[in-house]
Amino acid sequence: MEINLSKESLTILEALSSDTRINIIHSLSEKDKNIKDLSNELFMSSAIVSRHIKKLEEAKLIKSYRIPGKFGSQKMCALAIEKLYITFPSVIYPKFSKHTQTIQLGHYTNYKVTPTCGLSTRNKVIGIPDDTMYFMDPERVKAEIIWFTSGFVEYKIPNLLKYNEKPEVLELSFEISSEFPGSNDNWPSDITFYVNDMEVGTWTVPGNYSDVRGKLTPNWWPDTNSQYGLLKNLRINSTQTNMDGELISNTTINDIDFSENLITFRFEVKDSAKNVGGLTIYGKSFGNYPQDIDCTLYYSQSLNDSNHEKEKSPKK
Template sequence: MQLDISNDSLPVYEALASDVRLNIIRLLSKNKMNIKDLAKALNISSAIVTKHINKLETAGLIKTERIPGKSGLQRISILKVDQINIEFPQKIYHSFENYESSIPVGHFVDYKVSPTCGLATTSHFIGEVDEPKYFMDSERMDAGILWFTKGFVDYKTPNLLKPKEKLEQIEISFEISSEFPFTNNEWPSDISFSLNGIDLGTWTSPGDFGDARGKYTPTWWPTNINQYGLLKTLRITKDNGTYIDGDPLSSINISDFKNIEDIWDFKIEVKADAEHVGGVTLFGSGFGNHDQNIVFKVYYS
């Protein structure tokens, strides 16, 4: 589950602000349990347990099912979430001017992918899933999501810097996750990034998230496949290396881009020899939790 610090996330924070509810989560992490068994384990009444269960269910942390029991239907509680990521706003003040471009996820200029793989617009799948040839379908330009197990997609965007403008920093942000045939919140994938042929480093995605529906994921999209990713920002600095969300990724600096060309060439890849070959899912506008494409920012003075 991915949260932010908006009011939309308050039900989850409120649900976690209770010793009793935290104990319920710990118990449900081991077994599915009914109200009576939870009440016995916690040494409180079934009525109180029911109130706490309702709060956790409203927050989307658990789900309940009614199944036949000895004395009629019984309510079984099941934990839905195995991890929570909280996104804080980036508070970075730049004294530089910048150029910004937005690259739709389907606007790659080259690719080599292996199944499981596929693409979709906000209204339908493009061709057949697990058929790499559809990555060359003309409809790919309208794709709002794509996924593959190993290989790469390569994007290009114009370098808008003028001759007298000095490059100070580059930021590239995108919503991304691993790729599992359905979903798996614990499915690591080593995803590598390069810019103009220079290796920026490798980040390990923790999983392919399906514990909650993506905020912008269209209604027709199946509930049992990729729902949302994590919003990540690559930052190539002038002197301090390359970071991903503030964590060091490599020693690559702006000075390593000595011969800046007219085009920025950005590649996202899962290498065949990676320790964790867990795939990539890229979420663009109309999918996931962030209604954006790949955003490329160049800061200059």
Template sequence: MIKASADTNWLPLFEALASEVRLNIVRLLAEQPMNNKDLASHLKLSGAIVSMHVRKLQETGIVRSEMIRIDGGTHKMNTLAVEAIEILFPFLKNAPRLFHEISVPIGHYNDYEIAPTCGLATTSKLIGQFDDPRFFLDPERVNAGILWFGKGYVEYKLPNFLLSSQKIEEIEISLEMGSEAPGINRNWPSDISFILNGTELGSWTSPGDSGEGRGTYTPTWWRDDINQYGFLKQIQINANGTFLDGQKMSDIGLPELAIERNQWTLRLEVKEDAAHVGGLTLYGAGFGNYNQDIMFRTYYKAAAED
């Protein structure tokens, strides 16, 4: 067998096969050894043309020619030198990963418990009034593009679309967030905890509530002296633990989470007993510097890949 790879070094081999005449020669020699005269007779071609085609097949190792004694005479017989040719294509090292993706609007929380300062707004108007937690129950909250509170939590329910034949490899959560200061304050630390399926993954200390300049996507009607943009944070959970922006945050990994459920819960919380109770601001599509809601991805591989 000839094992060829898909590169230019093997072009002579590919060119040797790129001929109907030479393929017919291979077919005839697969039946029995033949000399050039017999090949020419079967192909109805001149001896000179057949000799040229046989030579190309010889040069690439497909055909072997040798002198053989037959009926008292010596004949130059052609035989196939290989049984097969295998072409090895380059391995795709960075094959796209399979995943399910859900974009969760920040107003689609299913539970909350918050304390002022607080509020929420769509891209066109404030929902209710500032610092009144009751408006977190307003039906229009589902259209919110920004929300904020001084302490407490919001919790989201997420569907688990994985099939029994799909093995989860990693969970990835991406969102824009920051602290919540009265007005704005770049030096306003806040310890924000991430809790998935009731298990705390870890926490991140937001440095402040940014507002030096307007957010890239913040609506023009939004006041300059309140929350403008946050920090894009990416959480990854796999078998090795939980990572925040590529840095390990905790040893909590997939085995510690109840991922077999049909729905998962994600809670974002500023605890009352945290070292830095600086609140939380969530930026969704239409606000801040990143035009996205909470992005939730589950990477998996199909059972057939095992």
């Protein structure tokens, strides 16, 4: 499960703000238990434990079911999720100006993928899953989810920098998971990122998620398929490349050539990677976030703009 810091997440955050409820979660990680088992472990009355269980159920962190007992049925408690991710607000760079562009998921300009693979619009799967030729189907520009086991997809956007604008920070925001036939929360995959043919870093996505339905995932999409990914922010600045603040390489913005009139981005799962677990990219109609791939290029302006303008002006 993934949440962000918002009012909608308060139920979950409040449920985790108790030593007793944390102990209940640890206990249920060993095996499913009933209220009496938990009461004995925690040295608390069943009534008090039941109140804590209700809080955790409301937060959808645990689930309950009934089984036959000696005197009727008994309520059993179990963990509802295996992992919880919290996304913090994006970093803002107020001293810089910025160019922001959105890359639609199906508008890749180059690709090479291996099965399992496929792509889908909001309303239907494009072509036949695991047949790579459909990655060139005309309908692929409408794709809202793309998945493959190894290989890459590559995108190009205009380079909007002017002669007096110096790139300072490049940020890419996207929702991704690994790829598994069906779904597997514990299925790591090493994703390598390129900008203008420069390898900027590799980050390992932990899994492919279907423990709950994606908030935006269409109703016709099967419950057992990938439901959502993790919203990640790849940032390249003057000192390093990081993923949500975590260092992934020492590549800097100054190592990247921005002299061409296009900027190229590539998402790749290398055949030689330690974890070849595939890649799923979610667009604005799948997963938990209503976006495709957002690109923001922060820049500073030269202090000699006026002089430069004079130099460029034709002589009389």
